[in-house]
Amino acid sequence: MKHYLVGVDIGGTFTDCVVLDQDGGITATKAPSTPGNFADGMIDALTVAAERLGLPFGEFLGRIRVLTHGTTVGTNALIQRKGAKVGLITTRGIEDAIHIMRGSRGIHSRDLDKLVHFPESQKPVPIVPKRLIEGVSERVDCFGEVVVPLNEDEVRAAVARLLAAGVEAIGVCFLWSFKHKAHEHRVREIIGEMAPQLFVSCSVDIAPKWGEYERTTATALNAYLGPVMARYLENLAARLQAAGYRHPLSIAQCGGGSIPLDRALEAPLLTLDSGPVSGVTGSVFLGRLMGTPNIITTDMGGTSFDVGIIFEHQPAYSFVADVAQYEYFLPKVDIQAIGAGGGSMARVDAATRTLQVGPQSAGAAPGPVCYGRGGTVPTVTDADVVLGYIDPDNFLGGRIRLDRAAATAAIAAQAKQLGLSVMETAAGIARIAEFKMADIIRKTTVQKGFDPRDFVLYAFGGAGPVHASVFGAELGVKKVVIPLRHIASTWCALGAASADILHVYEQVDIQVSPFDVARANRSLAALEAQARARMDKDGIARSRRRYAFSVDMRHKGQINEVEVPLPGGRLTAALLASLRERFYVRYEQLYGHGSSYRNARLELVTLRLRASAETPRPKLAKARTLTATIPAAAKRPARPVYWAELKKTRPTPIYDGALLRPGNRIAGPAVVETTDTTVVIHPRRTLRVDAYGNFEILFAA
């Protein structure tokens, strides 16, 4: 009997579902997302999968071993500002920390031209207004010693005022609490006595890190999402259970793994960004299978473009995240949102005869001109349609019919201003977008100390394979891979299905060299005890547990921190020397040759444990034989496509990607279509189908 691993990813437009069986069989389905209650869309996608597999819904659910769910519910609540009414209790004197925002205006991922245009550079609306922030007397110092004990009378009075104001959740964050957790936990107890049902989030339980602004933000955001997420997840879990699913629901998290439902309920912040992160998780999985250690992942959709980096099979991490201009602490797989994807708008300045593409986006509404939803400004997607890359009658498997004539008219108007032909202009829009992407991907890669030439580029998302061969070549990567052609557009769902259980535990314990080894080891042991308790609770067998310890270090007096692995999980005198050396090597790799500073003392900042447990591995079918013969059925009627390299439109061979066989090679110019995306093969490029069914695009030497 077949049983299944299932990954479900809820995106802004579609809910994707990938079902894997123990023989490597893959079923991918899509259903429209249902923003009113996202659970409906999820049930729909699962229902389609059951139908595809020919199973009654209840039986299908009963055969699922692990269902991992990546969700955008949190992100949506945040963007639409539909989170809970939150009160905040903090140390008296720092009530304004999340309003001051360290004097910055949250410039991450903002348009540069708005940077010095202050009228467009406002801070975000605060998550908690000042009137709902209560300071109470308590104080701990940098040694973790109590200077002022917690004033519980003030706490009670503060809680009473917040309850009277009608808050639905309370965040608690005190100065230096990560060195002394008792005050925050005592406040939690007091709130529990006064309002047992209220969602409470303590900073030490969500982000026990050094720096009160980012820690308070994490706490407040977590409280903001808590009640919304609980309503959604508890409802969903109950519906699945009632329909026949028998295992605990597992939730994809931004650290690149999954967490059990109860952890997601207390730390909903972990689910922000978990969709795009799952794409990276899936790429790690595929990279291991294919022996590709270094990967740049690009997920280009209709309204977004996300980039991730995998080096030596490990995804690049960041420890400060940002959302809607807020910065907060959270260990997560680093995803850089670098643009607007296919929705990037093209604009002409007639006076200077210049053409710019992005960063403004047409978004999902009104969207590109060709969507016919009222968009009037041509976008990259419109250019793709005009050039003939995208078949207007077969977009997203024919789910949306595109208006090529309208797109052509819009671009023709710009062409006239520029003094170019329509095709030259459309090709120009595509080229500018592609080269800009290359510039920005290059920047994010170089900033992490990597050279793009050492990487393979994975392109997924609906719009990625249309443009990846150009920006990949411009970047200088070895080759471009469109992973598992039949599920490239549901890649994040596959990532969710392939995720291990992961819990990240951190303790900040700042020390200057020479280090107090015993003290550091006490902290490390405490992290391990936390992990053990968690795994015991979840009934995870000891043999499945994997503990990876690391420390963040820096030169004293400098800011750049470097994460160095700590094999064995404890510091020893013998290990110290090699730890120093590893720090210098990694530091120079990240920050440049000659940048480390051996005269300076080292500072140890954060100790970390990534505790993971392997989940059943998806198995991917591999073809035994490769064939050069392209099946006749894979050939579709040729259509005219404009090729900028040839400066002309020519009839171009079109292939049905689903029917190509492992070993097939197609020389450009050509276009390969799958249900959800289009692969554009430019002249001097070759597409090859590998044994797993991945498309590879190779550049001519």
Next chain:
Amino acid sequence: MTKISDIAPERLDGKLMGYVPPARLRIAKKLKLHTRGSRRIDPISFEVIRHALWHVNEEHGATIQRVSGSPVAMYALDLNPSILTEDGEFVYFGPYMQYMSGVTDTQVKWILENRGDNPGIRDGDMFLANDPWVGAAHQQDVMLICPVFWKGELFCWVTNCLHQYDIGGITPSSFCPSAENAYEEGICIPPVKIVEGNEIRRDIEELYLRASRKPDAVALDFRAQLAGNIAARDRILALVRKYGPDEVKGVMKRIIDNAERAFLDKLDRLPDGVWRDRTYIECCRPGDRRVHRVCLTLRKVGRKLIFENDGTAPQDGAMNATFSGWRGSLMVALNQLMCWDQYFCVGGALRHVEFNPTPGTINCANFPASVSTAPIQSMEISLYPTYNVLSKMLYCDPQMRRDIMCIGGTSQWPGTLFRGTNQWGEYYGYVLIDPIGGAIGAFAQGDGINTGGQSRTPICKLPNIEHTEQDFPLLFLYRKEMVDSGGAGKWRGGLSAESCFIPHRTPFITQDTTSSGNAVPTSTGMMGGYPATVNTYKFVRETDIHARFARRSMPSDIDELAGRPEGLQLRQMNFRQNPADVYAVMWSAGGGFGDPFERDPERVADDVAERAVSAAAARAIYGVVLAADGSADAAATAALRAERRRARVRDGGRVARIGGAALAHLTDNLAVKKHRGRVHTCCAKCDADLGPVRGNYKERCVMEEQDVAAANPHIGDYKRYIDEQPVWRQFFCPGCGALIENEVARAGDPILADIEVDWKAS
């Protein structure tokens, strides 16, 4: 006093007077320049190369930050990279410390003029420079300047500037608030070749590092600057190889040409005229109780802008800036208000801007004036009035009106310098960086930004309290936004904050102050908007703070504490703070825009609920009456405002009025109209005639003059710091009592003619 336009160009050579590049550079014949820029670049290639060049500069800045890793580079972002053409025109500069842009092109042009023959400018060379008379804000801002060659021709320049912790001088950190001249300050280096044929000249590097108290840190930062230039040079050469030198150069020139064109389009939409601002700076050396006047005049003549500083006090003490510092300050505002849509390409605008200050003044000082504090004093006092004069010029155009901005926070930096032995038993010295949290001034169509940073460093960040407490023996009692700190107005200026601390786990700390703008507000508002708070030091000795800790009762404000208040002077050196002594510093906030009586009462009620405005100020300044539940009482507010306006009018408001449509608005409440064949200013609310447009409308207004303390609840008694009284003048419409403009002045100074528009009647 003589303006530089009246001085022989060869005297403006960067020795006694600041270097002013001549219209035609004198460049050694043996240096071959690559000047050919293709004029036929298709729009697609242009955009692709333009974006790549922008990213070259971004990568340059990021490389410096990464390699340096210092708090100066990472938090204060006190650095900036640039790309310039072969002859020193800006293509791009970076979004970091904006001051540094204005000093870059003068350095490059000076090198072109003075180093071409000896020691020569060749491929693989780089020049180190920090001479403020050639081009640097102050000595600590060290530049590394790299010519980029292609096939034997000088193709372009990449440069960077990075603030150094210490390069010598009588005070650690090289900020020398008690220096009398440049000889007492950090090492001053006219451009020297420190990299020759791609190799660091060890002799020059050692000479440079020898001056510093922190040579290791300076050496590392030098590596960072080097790595940045190399990265940028390599990327530009890769572009040249890919697209060809003429194509890349053509793009560079067209970036500047396009920016020029956009700038001219803006100038063409504005009337000719003169706009003036006047401000004051306090305490140029320990013990000084004078105020020093700083004047700025902007003249628009057709397609040219001319900036002058006549009326500014002579150079004195340790608060001066050089020509390049003044020019760099003005360029910050010019870029933000007029070139913000050109991605930091000011080169095009600069073709039409003249800088014509008077040498020997505070902000155009001759050698060997002390200039090490320039960025936090003389340059700030030069920059901030520029927002006012440019904003008033731009206001005339309804579209550009959206881009204007009132003066922001930390318009003078209240320095808190302290040192001692920290909780780890180590010696330390530190400058409290909190005032970089600043505030942004109000806009013509919205409130300013509370603690939105200092506008001159658009992407800075202040450290968390936990960061500061980890390294220094302090315990913060609070860091909070200050009620009423933002200037009042129809649109309120952003709030600033106050930091308050005691020494902790140390016997005491030793402090210095260095400040200005504590008696006379420097973040003045605009068009009826009020000034923000002044900088304020608060110091209470022997408080009951530890007794309060023992009874678990933390204060929310220094005023709640019992103890002995003590006044601190603006350059008070070496005073001791013991663990029970509480110190607080508030920095200036953002100025307000427009008449506060025109602010929506509901907004004022919300300001009170969110601790932005006090209930007292809501009534006194905004004329808003709050109901018991905190909401605005609309009827009572309307009555109160009407009553107060009536008290301001002349002859019961029976004044001459001008009919017909307005030709334009010069400020929020000041319009111009045709009147019997001539152009007059008039009240925009009631059409009261305020006289011919070339006269000073203020003379026809009802003027009310009070002590400056009336301008903002935080200002207090000026006599704590200065001897001469500053006054607060308000100019009301004689017909309806609308507030048209305010000004802060030294009591004896005449009424400022802030606007003289040259509006033709035709």
